[in-house]
Amino acid sequence: MTTNLIEAHVSKRFGKKTVLKDVAISLNKGEIFGLLGPSGSGKTTLVKLLCGIDEPSEGEVTVLNQKMPDLALIKRIGYMAQADALYHELTAKENLAFFASINGVKRTKRKERIQHVMKLVDLEDDLNKRVEAFSGGMKRRLSLAIALLHEPEILVLDEPTVGIDPALRNKIWETFETLRESGVLIVVTTHVMDEAERCSRLGMVRDGQLIASGTPDELKQETGASTIEHAFLSYGG
């Protein structure tokens, strides 16, 4: 049909509260789609719907023309939540090994993958350290490493770089760009404006509605703003 990896047209209610109202997005291979919006605007709910943890009240999410949630499709998605979601009593390596086997990384490739992702997030010297001894930024990086571990075609990252210093953040974004070039779709929520500039396309979410979407340049043109931050503010973010 199309090259669209993800098609979503969803509404979500929790009880009487509408969290997402008629949000429609289609996402393609090889792009970084950034979701911008104030806290509580529904970004996290939207990414959870995209990766099949939650289901929409109305509408549907399709991945590769198949309806979510579906275990075979979930396998092709790497998800990183806002919470670090690590086992604190275990070492970094034990955490990685656990999620590698859960996500079906082959035993022979496991060691190599673990080394690879830990190098990306600059944690290769901390493999045998217990997570409880990690700093906040280190936990965030390990959590990201776990999402990358099984080489997913789709990466859904909820505020992946919170608490990570600028130099490392830059390095991580370089990784995202490399992945994008190899055809991976990355959906990322962020508050950081220079990260928004690096996205291929942006979606502005406010009060559960997608109020604007387009490339960073398009959004700037549309609002007559010189920076994404101004564009964001002019949309009432």
Next chain:
Amino acid sequence: MRVLAVVIRILKQFLHDKRTIALMIVAPIIVLTMLSLVFNGEELEVEIGVIDAPTSVIDMIDQENVSVIKLDSDINPEDRIKEENYDAILSFEEGKMNILLEGSDPSLSNGIINTIKQSSNTDTKSTPLSIEYLYGSQDMTTFDHFGPVLVGFFIFFFVFLIAGVSFLRERTQGTLERLLASPIKRSELVMGYVIGFGLFTTIQSSIIALYSIYVIDLKMEGSFMYVLLITVMLALSALTLGILLSAFAKNELQMIQFIPLVIVPQFFFAGLFNLETISDYLSWLGPLTPLYYGADALRDVMIRGQGFSEIWVDLLVLGGFSFVFIVMNVFALKKHRRI
């Protein structure tokens, strides 16, 4: 002023946590009610069978709460106790008085001996008395009687709590969400817990059972393998129940609040108190609790030295509990992910 601010904040936190408020008030009320029913219930009815006893003796021991049943002289007292619910059988042979006690509850045994001694004292001091125990012995202490129950109880208690809290952590630290964003099936997750904890509990049960039998020196008549089998089955039911209930708790504190509601009542029905004295308003609860079966089987093996033929029903029921809890767990996880 800071103090006041803290006080107000704490009060507000309570107000937002309705379950904690409810448990803090309701749980003590329920437990106190149960205790009153447990202790102020019906009087214990002792059943004594008598063979060839003089009428004078029967009249003496036939008091309130003791029912005396005359039996034929050609029966075998041991079989009678095993098959029916006699607590003791009194028989007279050539002027000698024999008491055969069921014997598994030392306080009950002593009560019967005293009653019979009193009645015979007033009658003829010369009547020689011999006392035999079907199960247990004169040396059996009350702790021997409670021991198997306590072994079962503590295994149940700790497995319940630890399994419940660790499954709960899975939710609070976000790893459950991450797991559900992976291709793992709900049933795989539950079974992983059951097996992982099952292995751990097997070791834990062995240590507790070994310690109580060989260090505390609890009475142990039967086979150790049976004790292990029972404790592992009991632990499995505690584990699956703990995981199931953790779905209804938001944090560790709430998990602990389940103890007075789920664990303590089971203790009442496990045989620490004579089950026949528990008020009818409550006694129906007993067969609904896993510990009831676990403790029964442990007593059969440890005190009465019985084998598989006596405990298989208990084991089957415990297995049934675990199975039901596992299935309910898989369904409870649907709340987090439908598939």
